[in-house]
Amino acid sequence: MKKSLLFALSLLMIASLILSGCGAPAGTPTTEAAVPATEASAPATEAPAATEVATEAPAATEAPKYTCALITPNPLGDRSFIDASARGIEKANKELPVKCDIIETNGVAEHETALRGAIAQGYDLVLGLAMDTDMFTGLAAEFPDQKFASPSEIFLETLPENMIAYQIDVHESSFLVGLIVGSLTKTKTVGAVVGGDAPGLNQFFYGYKQGVLQVCPDCKVLVSYLGFDFSNPTLGLETALGQYDEGADIIYQVAGRSGEGVLEAASQRDLYAIGVDSNQDDIQPGHVIVSSLKKTEMTTYEPIKLLVDGNFAGGFQRRGLKEGFAGLSWDDGSTTFEDNGPADMVAKIPDIKKLVEEYRAKIISGEVKVCDAFSPDTPECKDLLAK
Numbered sequence: 287m288k289k290s291l292l293f294a295l296s297l298l299m300i301a302s303l304i305l306s307g308c309g310a311p312a313g314t315p316t317t318e319a320a321v322p323a324t325e326a327s328a329p330a331t332e333a334p335a336a337t338e339v340a341t342e343a344p345a346a347t348e349a350p351k352y353t354c355a356l357i358t359p360n361p362l363g364d365r366s367f368i369d370a371s372a373r374g375i376e377k378a379n380k381e382l383p384v385k386c387d388i389i390e391t392n393g394v395a396e397h398e399t400a401l402r403g404a405i406a407q408g409y410d411l412v413l414g415l416a417m418d419t420d421m422f423t424g425l426a427a428e429f430p431d432q433k434f435a436s437p438s439e440i441f442l443e444t445l446p447e448n449m450i451a452y453q454i455d456v457h458e459s460s461f462l463v464g465l466i467v468g469s470l471t472k473t474k475t476v477g478a479v480v481g482g483d484a485p486g487l488n489q490f491f492y493g494y495k496q497g498v499l500q501v502c503p504d505c506k507v508l509v510s511y512l513g514f515d516f517s518n519p520t521l522g523l524e525t526a527l528g529q530y531d532e533g534a535d536i537i538y539q540v541a542g543r544s545g546e547g548v549l550e551a552a553s554q555r556d557l558y559a560i561g562v563d564s565n566q567d568d569i570q571p572g573h574v575i576v577s578s579l580k581k582t583e584m585t586t587y588e589p590i591k592l593l594v595d596g597n598f599a600g601g602f603q604r605r606g607l608k609e610g611f612a613g614l615s616w617d618d619g620s621t622t623f624e625d626n627g628p629a630d631m632v633a634k635i636p637d638i639k640k641l642v643e644e645y646r647a648k649i650i651s652g653e654v655k656v657c658d659a660f661s662p663d664t665p666e667c668k669d670l671l672a673k
Contacts, residue, residue, distance in 0.1 A: 367564065411593050438585070466575060471505060527555070536560065
């Protein structure tokens with residue numbers, strides 16, 4: 287791959303990976319309340335302060351054997367992938383002989399300063415969520431004795447030996463979402479509101495569209511891109527209302543905080559939407575059918591566990607439905623839509639769940655190939671993009 291293409295993908299991916307964390311909503315965070323990494327007036331050159339993650343001490347452990355720090359791309363409270371990653375830190379603190387902190391930042395300008403601060407503090411493992419590829423891998427090269435992990439994607443051909451990076455195959459879970467939407471739509475017009483036109487975001491959309499068309503070949507699938515504005519619920523609301531005006535009755539939101547406006551639009555129109563990254567079924571009960579899960583809590587926890595077990599090794603790690611790193615809120619027992627949705631749609635859910643499990647098995651076995659936006663030249667992608 288040419289260097290220019292890698293650089294372009296890197297820039298697009300930073301925007302797409304921060305889709306869920308561009309600002310904290312007014313609601314209560316899914317983790318214990320934390321002090322923001324820096325005061326709003328603090329200069330970007332001051333290192334953000336670590337947040338103590340309040341958890342029970344590990345059983346039968348007198349003192350932690352290892353330390354780690356998670357640097358977030360934006361503050362906690364996004365009700366999406368940043369909060370999910372923080373849950374991975376909480377799990378590690380509860381279950382492993384470690385003391386891990388969360389260092390919140392207020393955006394890209396603070397990322398490198400926060401990472402360098404964590405390195406200077408001597409953490410055994412530094413985790414950077416949705417960091418700039420060149421900057422993050424450059425630090426790994428600069429500090430070869432420091433271990434690094436990226437719970438989210440880094441798109442390069444090779445990684446420094448002291449860095450591990452994860453990719454979650456969200457196109458697989460998005461295909462399952464598409465099956466659900468294609469089975470429930472009454473208008474045969476459905477939509478997607480996507481944070482930006484980039485491979486990391488089109489992974490969600492392409493998989494979703496393929497799933498819809500699998501069960502509803504004559505369905506129309508709308509898509510609107512938000513120009514990488516992930517912290518604008520009003521924009522999400524207005525965009526979704528436009529798609530509902532075009533006849534869509536269900537919309538998949540892949541737009542971070544902007545996507546909360548999509549969920550609000552579903553409630554306003556008494557129509558339906560799909561959540562993303564974390565379980566968002568309860569944000570608008572009865573209007574959010576299901577959420578597609580990108581489990582960054584697991585890609586945060588796993589490298590810490592590898593460190594503790596003495597098995598940490600640099601390189602790329604890919605996880606999907608098979609490993610349980612991608613999935614649906616239904617997998618975790620969510621029944622919010624079944625408890626609050628309209629009776630005629632709820633009556634279809636048992637058969638739809640059987641269909642989902644049938645295709646989950648086919649995807650895992652390789653019988654069904656789902657289009658991955660990072661591999662657009664595959665037969666399944668060529669076929670999909672021609673429609």
